[in-house]
Amino acid sequence: MGENADRITIDPSHGDSSWVGTMPGFLRGPARKLDSTGGRNRDRRMVRTVQMLYPTLCRVEREKHGTTADGAPARLRLDGVPFDRAVNDARAIERGLAVFDQAWTSGAIALRAANGKLIPPTKGKAVVPACGYSVDHVKRYFIDRAARIILRRMPDIYDLVAGELQDPALLPRLRRIASIPPAAISEIVRGFDGQVRKALLDTDDATLEAMARIHPRVLKALRTALGPDFSRLMAAGPDYLSAVGEALTVPEQASDLGKSLLLLQTPEAVRAIGAWDIHDVTEEVNAERKKKGMPALRVPTYKTDIRALQGVLGPEFDHLLEFPPVLLDVFGQGARELRALDVAPRTARVEQMTFFCQRYMSYLSEASVTALFLLKPHDRAKVPDGLEPNIAEVFFILEGLWGKKGYGRKFFEETIGTEEGARAIALMMHDFVGLKQRGSIKTASDLTQIVGNSDLLDSHILKYMAKK
Incomplete structure (x- = not known):
């Protein structure tokens, strides 16, 4: 009974304009019908009806949302806020x-x-006469x-999502969208072939957050390079997308990688891959453009x-991308070393x-x-600066092991890929660094003969193999 005593019942008259109330009783029905004619009049009746409900909404908010889980006072969005202000506040x-x-x-x-x-x-579709x-x-x-x-500052984005807005649960998502650069949103939607709901509303929060951290120009390059496969990137998960946002800082990285990114x-x-070097060539390009x-x-x-190694490795480049990150780090360093070589050594290194x-x-x-x-x-700490093994040296060591009786x-199929084999190889490489430091190795190509024709570098592997 207490609940009903506080109840407000919205009757048809609650939406009436003031002039309807001045009509004699027998004319109020026709007057109300006239007052409800046209969308603008019904909208006004709706606002008046909601305003009539507003004090009750404030009371229920106090009862249902007035305290936090630990009993502390909670922030109220309606109670104490004038109606005119509340209807202009999205959170209210x-x-x-x-x-x-x-x-x-x-x-x-x-x-x-x-x-x-x-x-x-349960009858949300039933018409309420108070507002029509x-x-x-x-x-x-x-x-x-x-x-x-x-989305008041992003009218184009509002136009994109307006047709999908049926549920108030989407409003927090819109606030997140409002914090994303419009150019990025546009690229995301284009990447999903214009499917706004799939791109912006059905995507989970963590994924959208990760996408938002990708620079819009990089995002555009990704969309262009990946084409129909762009949605596969978006489905890769927030951790992967966060890495894309951190690693690909210029659009050329995305364009050069293309579908190989996947x-x-x-x-x-x-x-x-993102740690591989990039080189600003704006001045050189602009100098050429000026000449023209x-x-x-x-x-x-x-x-x-990325582009440099694609040229070096050809079809092997994509094969490389399937391997562990440590090998990608090695090839990134290898590309850096290539630039310091003269033509002949560079050609040889490319082949290696x-x-x-x-x-x-x-x-x-x-x-x-x-x-x-x-x-x-702990291994790298033992290696003097400048004596770290490079790709050429490792290649010739592997050549020696391959050809050795x-x-x-x-050996390569059964041993080199195992954890125990790796420990033996690390000891071998420390021996190699020692020979290199003493000047016993003149060129990297000497290593094939040293490994193949002596036990200077493979004693640790022999011990390991003897235990098997």
């Missing part, structure tokens, strides 16, 4: 929609139908109003070691890097790569 509208459902369900609010009966909360609209229509009106407020299996692999009478570029342009991929890469595990290049911190294919 969102709270009002939630509180209305609670109030209607609990009986704090009742809505009377044209036949005089009360409309049950259904409850569902009124909710959509206020959801749309909140959306316009949230071969990178882990966020760590993406970060490894062309205007200067308005944004920087870059060359990447290519053969490394073609002949040996498939046999290597993360552990064996880490061992061959002494990448573990008792090793060959069997």
